[in-house]
Amino acid sequence: MHPAFYHWWKTSRRGADCHAGAQASCGPFGARHHGGEPDATRSAGPPGHDEPFGGGPFGVRRPLRFLAHKLELDEAQVEELARIMNTLKTERAQAEVDHQRTIAALADAMEGATFDEARAAEGGKMRVESAERLRTAVITALGRIHALLNDGQRKKLAYLVRTGTIAV
Incomplete structure (x- = not known):
């Protein structure tokens, strides 16, 4: 892979795209990357199904x-x-x-x-x-x-x- 990809990948995983004053859970992985719980807004499932990132009723997307x-x-x-x-x-x-x-x-x-x-x-x-x-x-x-x-x-x-x- 191209070396620039590694730089992009590492900075995006650290939440480097967060700006000053942003919440601690910003970035592509949010609070989960730092050991916290995922944001409630990230769940795309119906109420009562708290799977993050659109897990759906069976816990997986498809x-x-x-x-x-x-x-x-x-x-x-x-x-x-x-x-x-x-x-x-x-x-x-x-x-x-x-x-x-x-x-x-x-x-x-x-x-x-x-x-x-x-x-x-x-x-x-x-x-x-x-x-x-x-x-x-x-x-x-x-x-x-x-x-x-x-x-x-x-x-x-x-x-x-x-x-x-x-x-x-």
Whole structure:
């Protein structure tokens, strides 16, 4: 590589592009480079999924491609995994809609002159029901994925989950 590239790479990793008066977390790697937590604004995932840099609900940006590569899936397995993940994606999107409805119900309960316990209870009930539906969908998806994989692939997937590479 060209020597100028090394200079650029080193200075960009140190946050040399930060100007005076900038926050301590500026630069391409922000606070994470210095051992801190990443900025909350860097997370591109939905609320409740705090993966930095757009990790998405599975902890990686493109989970199907990632799993197909890491688990060495054949074409039929990739197609079925895509169906499973699409179903799970739909359920998570519905959970996000339900979350917004819950927030609206709780806000409505606090808006009046007196606290509306019935409306707050309704919002809490919606939240619990949504979480139960999502839990059922995740367990079903994991069961389908387990049936899809062979023994070696299951062990690799378990390792990825244990190490936090894949978020379930």
